[in-house]
Amino acid sequence: MEFLLPAFKMLFTTPIVPAAFAGVAWGILGGALPGISPSITMALLLPFTYSMDSTAAVVLLASTYVGAEYGGSIPAILIRTPGTNAAAATLIDGYAMKEQGKAGEALGISLYCGVVGGLVGLVVLVLMTEWLSSVALAFKPTSYFALGILGLSVIASLSGDSLVKGLLAGVFGLMIASIGTDPVSGVNRFTFDSSELLSGIPPILVMVGIYAISELFIQSGAKQWDQTTQKDLRIKFPSLAMWKRLALPQTIGSLVGIVEGITPGAGGTVSSFLAYNEARRWSRHKEEFGKGSPEGVAAPEAANNTVACTALIPMLGLGIPGSNSAAILLGGFMIHDLIPGPMLFSKHAHIVDGLYLGLLVATFAMVIVGYLFMTPAIWMVNRPKPYLMAFIFALVMSGIFAVENSLFHLWIVLGFGVVGFAMRWFNVPFLPMVLGAILGFMVESNYRRSLVLSGGDHMTFIDDRISAGLLAFSGLFVLGALVRRGIDEWRRLSPREG
Amino acid sequence: MNKDFYLGVIGLAFAGAYYAMAEAIPRSMLADNVGAHGLPRVYAAVFAVLSLILVMRAVLLRLRAGAGADGEGEITRIHLTRAAGMLGIGIFYIVALPWIGYIPALAVLTAATVHYQGGRITRRTIGLTIGGAVILWLIFVVVLDIPQPAGLWPEIFAR
Numbered sequence: 325m326e327f328l329l330p331a332f333k334m335l336f337t338t339p340i341v342p343a344a345f346a347g348v349a350w351g352i353l354g355g356a357l358p359g360i361s362p363s364i365t366m367a368l369l370l371p372f373t374y375s376m377d378s379t380a381a382v383v384l385l386a387s388t389y390v391g392a393e394y395g396g397s398i399p400a401i402l403i404r405t406p407g408t409n410a411a412a413a414t415l416i417d418g419y420a421m422k423e424q425g426k427a428g429e430a431l432g433i434s435l436y437c438g439v440v441g442g443l444v445g446l447v448v449l450v451l452m453t454e455w456l457s458s459v460a461l462a463f464k465p466t467s468y469f470a471l472g473i474l475g476l477s478v479i480a481s482l483s484g485d486s487l488v489k490g491l492l493a494g495v496f497g498l499m500i501a502s503i504g505t506d507p508v509s510g511v512n513r514f515t516f517d518s519s520e521l522l523s524g525i526p527p528i529l530v531m532v533g534i535y536a537i538s539e540l541f542i543q544s545g546a547k548q549w550d551q552t553t554q555k556d557l558r559i560k561f562p563s564l565a566m567w568k569r570l571a572l573p574q575t576i577g578s579l580v581g582i583v584e585g586i587t588p589g590a591g592g593t594v595s596s597f598l599a600y601n602e603a604r605r606w607s608r609h610k611e612e613f614g615k616g617s618p619e620g621v622a623a624p625e626a627a628n629n630t631v632a633c634t635a636l637i638p639m640l641g642l643g644i645p646g647s648n649s650a651a652i653l654l655g656g657f658m659i660h661d662l663i664p665g666p667m668l669f670s671k672h673a674h675i676v677d678g679l680y681l682g683l684l685v686a687t688f689a690m691v692i693v694g695y696l697f698m699t700p701a702i703w704m705v706n707r708p709k710p711y712l713m714a715f716i717f718a719l720v721m722s723g724i725f726a727v728e729n730s731l732f733h734l735w736i737v738l739g740f741g742v743v744g745f746a747m748r749w750f751n752v753p754f755l756p757m758v759l760g761a762i763l764g765f766m767v768e769s770n771y772r773r774s775l776v777l778s779g780g781d782h783m784t785f786i787d788d789r790i791s792a793g794l795l796a797f798s799g800l801f802v803l804g805a806l807v808r809r810g811i812d813e814w815r816r817l818s819p820r821e822g
Numbered sequence: 823m824n825k826d827f828y829l830g831v832i833g834l835a836f837a838g839a840y841y842a843m844a845e846a847i848p849r850s851m852l853a854d855n856v857g858a859h860g861l862p863r864v865y866a867a868v869f870a871v872l873s874l875i876l877v878m879r880a881v882l883l884r885l886r887a888g889a890g891a892d893g894e895g896e897i898t899r900i901h902l903t904r905a906a907g908m909l910g911i912g913i914f915y916i917v918a919l920p921w922i923g924y925i926p927a928l929a930v931l932t933a934a935t936v937h938y939q940g941g942r943i944t945r946r947t948i949g950l951t952i953g954g955a956v957i958l959w960l961i962f963v964v965v966l967d968i969p970q971p972a973g974l975w976p977e978i979f980a981r
Contacts, residue, residue, distance in 0.1 A: 372966070375966055375967070375968060486826075488872050488875050488876055488879070489826075489829075489876070491868075491872055492829075492833060492869065492872045492873065492876070495865050495868050495869045495872065496869070498861075498865050499840060499862070499865050499866075499869070502861065502862050502865065506847075506850075506858035508852075508853065508854050508856075508858070509850035509852045509853040509854070509857070509858050510850065510852065511847060511848055511849075511850045511853070511858040513844075513847050513858055513859075513862065514843060514862075537912075540908055541901070541904075541905035541908050541909065542897065542901055542905070544901075544904040544905055544907065544908045544938070544939060545897075545898070545900045545901030545902075545903075545904035545905065546901075708941060709939060710935065710936040710937075710938075710939030710940055710941035711936055711941065711950070713935055713936075713939055714931070714932040714933075714935035714936045714939070714951070714954075715932070715954065717908075717911070717912070717931060717932070717935050718928050718931055718932050718935075718954065718955070718958060719958070721912070721915055721916075721928070721931065722924075722928065722958050722962060722970065725919075725970065725971075726962055726966070726968040726970070729968075729969060731916060731919065731920065734912075734915075734916045734919075735916060738909065738912045738913065738916065741909070741912070742909065745897075745905050748897050749825070749897045749901075749902070750825050750826070750828075750829040751825070752829070768861050771856070771861075772854050772856050772860075775854065775855060775856060776854050776855075780855045
């Protein structure tokens with residue numbers, strides 16, 4: 325209990341509370357806009373965090389993620405358009421409830437289950453991350469290299485339909501990471517005699533370009549999203565009888581969220597659909613699913629809000645982002661020279677404590693902000709798309725210039741917007757590229773450092789037990805992803821053959 | 823041919839160019855056994871192999887399924903032309919920013935985006951875009967103390 329007093333002090337000595345409230349509010353508004361995912365909502369904030377206190381900056385970004393997961397359910401319930409991918413499962417019964425005149429009740433269930441899911445996720449996050457990082461304290465350069473490889477092996481499960489394209493994106497990310505001054509010899513690589521490229525391309529520019537700018541490009545060719553006739557709406561929290569009925573789907577959603585959040589690449593979308601299916605399987609009112617079942621709203625909302633916390637476990641403990649939003653949060657850490665992973669807990673424990681506390685505040689802030697921001701969120705969804713796009717474009721361009729007062733950075737971001745658009749055109753996933761760009765330096769510098777220390781002997785990676793274990797785990801991870809891919813392919817083909 | 827074929831061809835060309843650039847990295851006396859060019863060369867080789875797989879797979883699929891197998895996918899040509907316009911607006915903003923300054927450049931960016939997305943340019947639109955630019959200037963320059971380009975205006979008014 326002795327940590328409670330410092331935590332209580334931190335609430336008043338750092339701007340955690342305003343950051344958590346602001347993040348949740350921004351997240352709800354961003355998540356409510358169809359096409360603007362939690363990661364884009366977070367990416368838009370990244371440049372603003374440069375001048376902020378480190379703890380407040382990471383709390384702001386993490387709270388945005390929490391808020392966006394709830395915000396995504398607002399248009400899903402009101403206009404049958406999920407604000408986030410994870411809210412697609414909420415849409416099934418949420419919109420049916422709205423059609424029955426129960427929109428306020430559906431939003432209340434979404435909010436309440438989101439809060440419970442967030443709290444469960446936070447407890448798991450605190451318990452598992454500390455343990456994971458304590459193991460990682462014994463790391464040497466060989467182990468860090470192997471850790472980077474483990475991070476890159478996640479690409480096998482993040483590659484969507486095509487493993488080859490995922491790998492291609494991952495290697496492209498590694499190529500981006502190789503730009504700048506060589507970490508060992510100090511030679512300039514791929515800088516084209518530009519002094520602005522000597523320190524490499526900051527991952528923040530890559531992320532804002534491929535996520536935010538490319539989305540603007542895509543949205544410019546998409547039709548105006550639907551609008552709701554409702555101008556005002558009051559959230560109706562569940563009654564005591566409803567609380568009891570929602571207990572089982574909530575538990576299912578939270579359990580699914582824990583497992584899927586820890587598994588890199590699974591994310592909120594998979595977990596919300598999985599939770600929906602499991603809730604239907606175990607429900608006493610199976611026949612109501614798809615026709616406006618409150619349980620059909622509760623399970624996916626509990627799942628995707630649990631994932632919002634548990635997806636941070638591999639990112640905080642090992643420095644490996646398992647989802648787009650975790651990658652953006654990692655970018656937020658890097659802006660403040662904080663490297664998530666084992667050393668973060670020993671060198672910057674106060675930042676981690678602040679993040680935990682901020683997430684706790686954000687989870688409760690969701691109730692207040694979610695209640696108060698319903699009308700602004702509906703107003704936002706009903707704004708004409710041209711104005712919203714213009715606002716987002718202006719925000720990105722202003723924010724990126726503000727990072728280092730550099731016009732060159734604006735060119736880079738616009739360039740990565742084009743790269744992101746091309747990747748979407750060719751159906752190449754983003755996250756493997758982001759992983760490559762983030763982990764590339766760690767992999768290369770520790771690989772070469774290890775070889776220098778061992779006199780060029782590659783057995784050094786096997787002699788170090790941690791490194792050997794991580795490399796073996798990477799191999800198993802890739803193998804598992806390939807087997808799963810093979811089974812999916814076999815299932816897909818077998819009915820046709822039959 | 824489907825998109826994967828073209829992606830593979832572009833990938834092969836890119837891998838070739840990247841390999842050539844990696845080869846051209848100067849060798850340092852301080853270099854280790856791997857060298858500054860070591861891993862980039864490996865990346866280029868892997869990139870080329872993956873691109874080749876894409877090309878071969880696309881050709882095989884084409885041979886198996888025939889000419890009608892190619893689909894447009896998530897992004898269509900309409901998106902391409904619309905995105906080009908947005909890119910043009912972004913380029914204009916970056917070029918104009920050091921000359922006309924932050925507030926006018928941002929007002930033009932937002933007005934152009936609204937118009938390009940099908941919004942009508944009315945007095946209200948102009949008011950909103952200028953007002954929006956001023957609000958963002960206040961947030962960045964006054965509240966956050968982050969300078970934005972003033973353009974040539976200070977020089978002109980100083981004369």
